[in-house]
């Protein structure tokens with residue numbers, strides 16, 4: 176592993192994965208994410224971008240090859256508890272992420288799971304909403320929010336867990352200018368490492384500085 | 398409380414119409430726990446009651462509560478319409494099918510007194526229950542009811558099942574309409590033929606698969622946020638004096654009606 180290993184957050188070596196036998200989605204894929212990197216992940220629809228995220232989060236098992244996250248080999252379910260604590264995944268469809276009745280309750284879900292006290296959780300909720308520019312949204316009903324507000328709150332539910340890395344799956348698709356800009360600002364002001372799946376080149380230009388293209392089950396620098 | 402899907406869900410952000418729950422009447426502002434405490438016992442009492450007098454009293458109370466809640470007549474009528482269709486059916490079938498003293502005969506058919514009484518009783522009772530439930534539970538949003546239920550030591554999983562079903566029925570409704578519109582724009586017209594049945598079969602099958610896939614994604618999203626099988630609640634209900642007063646008055650009336658029912662049955 177050598178001297179640089181403590182800077183490597185995610186490292187995939189020769190990873191292959193298939194949903195159905197004989198039709199691999201990822202084929203001998205190599206990838207490294209280092210601390211502080213802001214990476215964009217491009218690729219045609221169905222090329223396996225979402226699959227790659229889910230593999231890193233331990234939502235898909237039975238890959239071949241080596242997956243190291245935070246310096247440790249991750250293979251069985253228990254290995255991923257730490258991964259999920261320290262990496263935040265934003266789902267493409269916010270309706271999948273927001274399941275609680277109110278905004279406050281949804282943001283509180285993650286911190287509660289981490290064992291935080293009620294006082295701490297209330298404070299985290301307040302602070303998270305401030306970061307999102309959604310002060311006073313505590314008691315709003317999640318399914319009645321606008322598309323843009325939903326996406327921001329979904330990001331909030333992830334940020335509330337204080338992750339070190341973000342995996343964002345099509346975060347600005349369908350957002351209006353105003354919400355898209357807020358997304359850009361939040362990302363720029365955070366000092367997180369992240370990988371973004373997007374087709375929005377202007378957006379990627381603003382928030383990332385390294386590009387990968389996924390095709391044929393493999394990654395190429397682009 | 399009762400669901401209606403709005404008709405133009407452009408991006409899935411449109412709102413479930415909980416029209417009855419929009420309002421600022423005293424009933425709307427009551428603690429949902431109080432309303433939950435009252436709705437079920439009232440519904441039971443009315444359903445079990447055998448006296449027309451008690452049913453009439455319950456109906457009167459229902460009307461008073463609907464008035465206090467200042468519910469729009471049109472909305473209440475829409476809820477009652479379905480019920481009245483059912484009741485109409487009873488008025489046609491029960492008097493003709495139940496044995497008993499005939500009050501009227503048309504050829505070989507006889508209209509029985511017992512049947513008429515039964516139809517009247519069911520009409521009064523069902524209307525009373527619907528009005529009571531509309532005015533008590535309809536005036537809270539589903540989520541505040543779910544929240545209220547969580548204070549009753551119910552299993553959390555059951556509660557979340559209730560709430561999540563409600564939360565995602567809407568999303569599934571939007572998916573249903575998207576599929577249906579996709580069929581319509583390709584000139585699909587339902588008829589009584591195999592093509593129609595097969596198309597509806599595909600539609601329902603597709604809906605089931607999509608719902609299943611969505612449930613999986615929701616579960617995955619929960620796992621990513623450290624879900625360990627436990628649910629937590631940030632509670633924020635406070636009982637006010639008016640809640641207690643309402644609970645007290647309504648409970649006394651409930652007991653009164655129960656006693657009344659009891660005296661009437663033992664004196665028969």
Ligand SMILES: Nc1ncnc2c1ncn2[C@@H]1O[C@H](COP(=O)(O)OP(=O)(O)O)[C@@H](O)[C@H]1O
Pocket residue numbers: 194195200218219220221222223224225226227
């Ligand atoms: N749950 C699944 N079961 C079977 N095949 C799947 C599943 N999810 C995705 N796939 C397939 O895997 C491929 C990659 O999908 P995905 O990772 O979602 O692509 P992308 O996010 O790049 O659009 C696609 O061909 C897709 O059909």
Ligand SMILES: [Mg+2]
Pocket residue numbers: 224225226267344
């Ligand atoms: Mg995808």
